[in-house]
Amino acid sequence: MSPRADFLRPLVLSGPSGVGKSTLLQRLFSEFPDKFGFSVSHTTRNPRAGEVDGKHYHFVPAQRFKDLIQEGAFIEHAEFSGNHYGTSFETVRQVHEQGRRCILDIEAQGVRQIKNTKLNPVYLFISPPSLVALRSRLQGRGTETEASVQKRLATALAEVAYAQEPGAHDLVIVNDDLDRAYEVFKRVAQGEEIESERLPAFDDVA
Numbered sequence: 174m175s176p177r178a179d180f181l182r183p184l185v186l187s188g189p190s191g192v193g194k195s196t197l198l199q200r201l202f203s204e205f206p207d208k209f210g211f212s213v214s215h216t217t218r219n220p221r222a223g224e225v226d227g228k229h230y231h232f233v234p235a236q237r238f239k240d241l242i243q244e245g246a247f248i249e250h251a252e253f254s255g256n257h258y259g260t261s262f263e264t265v266r267q268v269h270e271q272g273r274r275c276i277l278d279i280e281a282q283g284v285r286q287i288k289n290t291k292l293n294p295v296y297l298f299i300s301p302p303s304l305v306a307l308r309s310r311l312q313g314r315g316t317e318t319e320a321s322v323q324k325r326l327a328t329a330l331a332e333v334a335y336a337q338e339p340g341a342h343d344l345v346i347v348n349d350d351l352d353r354a355y356e357v358f359k360r361v362a363q364g365e366e367i368e369s370e371r372l373p374a375f376d377d378v379a
């Protein structure tokens with residue numbers, strides 16, 4: 174069977190920190206070990222426990238990151254919560270070369286930058302069901318200090334505001350129930366054209 178047309182386009186996954194992007198990706202990669210490739214970003218942040226250099230991120234010093242910007246190595250790059258993140262042309266090329274669909278995990282500033290390139294991806298926004306749920310996931314993950322949770326929630330508001338702009342993303346999936354959200358995510362990843370879900374109102378206070 175030939176792949177669906179959308180399967181040939183990269184998939185840009187975005188959504189606020191703590192919404193469950195990594196969780197969804199881990200499930201997808203374990204169910205389909207050969208079909209998808211993650212575009213491993215470069216970052217200046219420190220690795221979290223269990224994170225592997227070259228697999229989760231390319232961890233680089235700030236100076237190396239600056240050099241890469243100068244060399245024009247990045248499709249997009251941005252600062253987030255005091256650290257720099259970037260996606261290199263080279264990592265996306267490597268995934269395509271392996272015949273896999275490339276999935277990029279990008280925040281809103283990066284999404285804007287990618288729109289000025291020829292990448293032509295499908296833009297998928299993973300939304301929390303509410304801001305209160307997002308806060309409790311960030312706290313429950315146990316990786317952030319309270320100050321960092323606050324910072325991520327403030328950034329989440331900007332992500333959500335961007336997602337509310339018409340045409341910001343092609344599709345929205347609300348990660349309310351993980352099993353349900355994963356089933357929809359899996360269909361999108363495989364290139365199926367689905368109807369977008371509606372963004373929640375976000376009128377709660379986190």
Ligand SMILES: Nc1ncnc2c1ncn2[C@@H]1O[C@H](COP(=O)(O)OP(=O)(O)OP(=O)(O)O)[C@@H](O)[C@H]1O
Nearest residue numbers: 189190191192193194195196310314348349350351
């Ligand atoms: N549908 C869900 N219901 C409840 N908890 C969830 C759900 N999806 C994910 N989680 C939990 O929320 C926490 C944050 O998830 P995850 O680390 O995948 O977020 P992320 O979007 O990748 O964040 P970051 O951008 O900071 O890496 C994790 O502890 C995860 O187990």
